[in-house]
Amino acid sequence: MNPTLQDEIEKQRPYLLRIARLQLRNEAVAEDVVQDTLIAALEGWHRFAGKSAVRTWLVGILKHKIIDQIRRGSREVALVIDVADGQEGDFDALFDQAGHFAEVPREWGDPERTLEQKRFFEVLELCLDGLSPNLARIFMMREFLGLETEEICKDLQITPTNCWVMLYRARMGLRACLEQRWFQGSAA
């Protein structure tokens, strides 16, 4: 076994752990899933063949393993809604009496140009960390893992309405954070 390869994959562990923790809230399970991912990567290295960046490839494997965990229902504990998840009327200030936007939202421009910048993903991660654990988790299940809301509701044992409200709050929270930390400097 090539030691350099092992080192290179091992270097990604902390990164993968951060992602796994966002999804699996249980430290031990997150560590196991990451460990399984690294092992699978070493075993499947011949299939990788440098088709993409190492990290991207590893995250792909990790995603599948996280989804497997979720589908196995191995998280018996249902989501407990927390006051940190937000309140009714949290984002009301953004809208006027008639329900229109109080301020015209900014143009964020072409995603491709922004996403080329490594720093953007650091800011995005900061914003994800700023969400309550439940909101971050549900948002990532929907957008990062690509699960359908029906499956999410079932896994977390919450109603569809709760699901949609939480997704809304997560998106609004991320939007506000990105506006402040990234887009603030650019022209509207």
Added chain:
Amino acid sequence: MDRKAGFAERVAVRLHLAICESCGRFARQMEFLRVAIRRYPGEDERR
């Protein structure tokens, strides 16, 4: 974004987006967010 909308609903939404500048921008922001998180964590420099 999170559930299938019926045909009439989709038409209504599209019509609204066509005339409401703010909503159009907001929708694009949400789409941006979706694209960004799917690309997360972004490319590693080393290949």
